Amino acid sequence: MLAVFPNGEHRFCLRHIHENMKSKWRGDLYKNLLWSAGRKTSIPYFNKAMEEIKTTERAMYDWLNEIPYTAWSRAYFSRTAKCDMLLNNIYEVFNRQxxxxxxxxxxxxxxxxxxxxxxxxxxxxxxxxxCMGPLTPHATEVFDEIKKQASEMFVLMVDTDKYQVTGPRSQCVVNVKHKTCACRKWDLTGMPCKHDVAAIWDMSRNSIDAGIPEEWVYDVYWLSTWKKVYENVIEPINGPEMWTPSQCPTTLIPPKHHTQVGRPKKKRKKAFGEKELEQEFDKGGKMTRKGTNIKCGKCGNMGHNVRSCKG
The missing domain is CATH 1.20.5 (Single alpha-helices involved in coiled-coils or other helix-helix interfaces)
Structure with missing residues (x-):
C-alpha cells in the first residue's frame, strides 16, 4: 500500500479492534471505554479517556498503546482525508451486495x-x-443539527479572524481564516462545527461579509460535487457470443481444485461476537427464550408451561 499510495492514511476499523479485544476484556464497560477514547476529537480529551482506561484496567491500556493512535482515534487523525469514520461499513455494504x-x-x-x-x-x-442543494441530503440533515446546537453558543470576538465560543459544556477557540477549531471537528470532517457556525453568524452581526454557513462547508459535501462523481456512466456491452475472440497464444488452464464434501458455503465466516448476537434473536427478530426459566401458569412449578403440564 505504501508503494502505491505513499501519502495515504491507514486506519483500522474500531469494531474489529473491539472484536480482538473481547478475547481478554469482555462486557459493556470495556467496550464503552474503548469507543469513548476512539470518538474523542482532541488530544486532551483523548488523554483523559485513556487515563480512565488505565485506572480501570492497566493491561487493556498497555494493549491499546501498542496500536498506533493515528489508526483508530479521531484525536490523532490527520485533517487531509476530511473523514472521521471509525468503521469500514462502506466496504461491508458493498460486500453484502x-x-x-x-x-x-x-x-x-x-x-x-x-x-x-x-x-x-x-x-x-x-x-x-x-435535490435542491446546496448540500447533499444527508449533509443538509447533519448541518441543520449543527446550526441548531450553534444557537446555544456565546461568541466573544477577539479579532476579525479569531473568536472564543462558549457553550453549555465546552469553550473553544475558532480561527475562521485557517478554518480550524480547538475541538478539531472542522479539521477532521471539513464541515463547520457548532462553534464555527456561531462564529460565522457573529461575523455577519459585526458587518463582516461571511455569507451563509453552508458556503464554509468543504466541497465534498456539496450537491454539485456529488453530481460530478456520478456524471459518468458504465457503458453497456453486448453478450458473450458477440465478443471478439482473444488472440493470446497462451491458454489459461483452471487451477487444480478438490471439491469438498457437502454444500459449498456462500456466507463469510462470522466473528464470535456476531454469532452470540444472532443467537439471542430468532428468525422473527424477537428474543429467544433459550436459557430462561419457564414457570407453569397452571401448577406454578418451574421447567414447563401450561401446554406441557401433566398435573
Whole structure:
C-alpha cells in the first residue's frame, strides 16, 4: 500500500479492534471505554479517556498503546482525508451486495458487479434530480443539527479572524481564516462545527461579509460535487457470443481444485461476537427464550408451561 499510495492514511476499523479485544476484556464497560477514547476529537480529551482506561484496567491500556493512535482515534487523525469514520461499513455494504456473485467465475462475477453499479448510478441520479442543494441530503440533515446546537453558543470576538465560543459544556477557540477549531471537528470532517457556525453568524452581526454557513462547508459535501462523481456512466456491452475472440497464444488452464464434501458455503465466516448476537434473536427478530426459566401458569412449578403440564 505504501508503494502505491505513499501519502495515504491507514486506519483500522474500531469494531474489529473491539472484536480482538473481547478475547481478554469482555462486557459493556470495556467496550464503552474503548469507543469513548476512539470518538474523542482532541488530544486532551483523548488523554483523559485513556487515563480512565488505565485506572480501570492497566493491561487493556498497555494493549491499546501498542496500536498506533493515528489508526483508530479521531484525536490523532490527520485533517487531509476530511473523514472521521471509525468503521469500514462502506466496504461491508458493498460486500453484502455481491453475495450472489462471489462464488461465480471471474467474468460472471465482474458482470454482476458491472450491472449492480449501473443500477446504483441510475438510482443515485434519480435522487439527485429531486435535490435542491446546496448540500447533499444527508449533509443538509447533519448541518441543520449543527446550526441548531450553534444557537446555544456565546461568541466573544477577539479579532476579525479569531473568536472564543462558549457553550453549555465546552469553550473553544475558532480561527475562521485557517478554518480550524480547538475541538478539531472542522479539521477532521471539513464541515463547520457548532462553534464555527456561531462564529460565522457573529461575523455577519459585526458587518463582516461571511455569507451563509453552508458556503464554509468543504466541497465534498456539496450537491454539485456529488453530481460530478456520478456524471459518468458504465457503458453497456453486448453478450458473450458477440465478443471478439482473444488472440493470446497462451491458454489459461483452471487451477487444480478438490471439491469438498457437502454444500459449498456462500456466507463469510462470522466473528464470535456476531454469532452470540444472532443467537439471542430468532428468525422473527424477537428474543429467544433459550436459557430462561419457564414457570407453569397452571401448577406454578418451574421447567414447563401450561401446554406441557401433566398435573
Amino acid at each position: 455481491i453475495i450472489g456473485a462471489r462464488d461465480k467465475p471471474i467474468i460472471t462475477c465482474l458482470e454482476f458487479i458491472r450491472e449492480y453499479m449501473t443500477k446504483r448510478i441510475m438510482n443515485v441520479k434519480k435522487l439527485q434530480a429531486k
